[in-house]
Amino acid sequence: MLLKVTDLDISYGSKATVAGANIELNKGEILSIVGESGSGKTTVIRAIMGCLPGNGRVSGGDIVFDGKSLLDNTPEEWRQMCGTEISMIFQDSGNMINPIRRIGEQFVDYILTHAPQTSRQEAYQMAIRMLDDVRLPNPDNVMRSYPFELSGGMRQRVGIAMAMTFSPKLLLADEPTSALDVLSKMKLLDLLSKLHQEENMAILFVTHDISVAEHLAQKVVVMKEGQIVESGPAHQVLR
Ligand code: ADP
Ligand code: MG
Numbered sequence: 001m002l003l004k005v006t007d008l009d010i011s012y013g014s015k016a017t018v019a020g021a022n023i024e025l026n027k028g029e030i031l032s033i034v035g036e037s038g039s040g041k042t043t044v045i046r047a048i049m050g051c052l053p054g055n056g057r058v059s060g061g062d063i064v065f066d067g068k069s070l071l072d073n074t075p076e077e078w079r080q081m082c083g084t085e086i087s088m089i090f091q092d093s094g095n096m097i098n099p100i101r102r103i104g105e106q107f108v109d110y111i112l113t114h115a116p117q118t119s120r121q122e123a124y125q126m127a128i129r130m131l132d133d134v135r136l137p138n139p140d141n142v143m144r145s146y147p148f149e150l151s152g153g154m155r156q157r158v159g160i161a162m163a164m165t166f167s168p169k170l171l172l173a174d175e176p177t178s179a180l181d182v183l184s185k186m187k188l189l190d191l192l193s194k195l196h197q198e199e200n201m202a203i204l205f206v207t208h209d210i211s212v213a214e215h216l217a218q219k220v221v222v223m224k225e226g227q228i229v230e231s232g233p234a235h236q237v238l239r
Pocket of ligand 2 (some may be wrong): 041042043
């Protein structure tokens with residue numbers, strides 16, 4: 001078992017928002033959390049990411065990754081784990097990327113932060129390989145671009161390329177396709193299944209779009225009003 005969420009309670013201030021959530025994810029599995037807006041999907045995945053917004057906090061239960069509770073993680077332990085054990089992508093990776101620096105500088109810095117022994121030249125080549133892996137045409141050009149010069153779909157690919165650089169065991173994503181048009185969405189889903197197959201990486205992603213879950217997920221968890229109301233194999237739950 002790669003990730004085990006047990007009886008998780010989450011509150012914002014004194015307001016209990018998520019109650020008794022249980023999620024199990026094995027190595028290499030893809031699980032989707034689906035549910036209507038406001039049901040607590042983002043709250044659950046942000047708790048797993050260790051970054052609940054505002055005054056959110058885990059008030060009960062446990063989140064165990066690779067045999068160790070993430071709730072005990074110090075900021076330093078998170079820093080070491082992020083990108084190498086667990087990676088995250090967001091709705092529009094444009095948000096994570098600094099708008100006023102070229103993609104190449106940011107990507108190279110990202111690699112050097114996690115692998116300080118690497119030379120700038122090696123890091124550049126690594127970045128190019130990753131951009132190529134996520135099927136971005138003309139990676140050299142992408143490296144020279146500013147984020148605003150890329151489409152939303154391309155920025156999302158850059159975000160995935162960065163997230164995948166150190167072959168994490170788990171990729172977490174909150175609504176990775178919702179800022180994309182239909183074509184970019186389908187392309188992104190194909191890319192994620194390809195990366196999943198090649199790297200045997202587990203993916204846990206949130207979506208309000210059933211068709212996205214259908215396309216990608218093996219297991220589905222349905223949330224409603226802060227609770228998990230259904231879970232199981234995707235074909236069973238989504239039918
Ligand atoms: P979803 O991602 O399924 O749309 P969220 O997890 O964002 O749902 O929200 C679940 C509930 O938690 C909602 O009632 C929302 O108002 C509340 N909530 C979300 N973020 C915060 C926050 N930062 N502070 C207080 N309440 C929040
Ligand atoms: Mg949400």
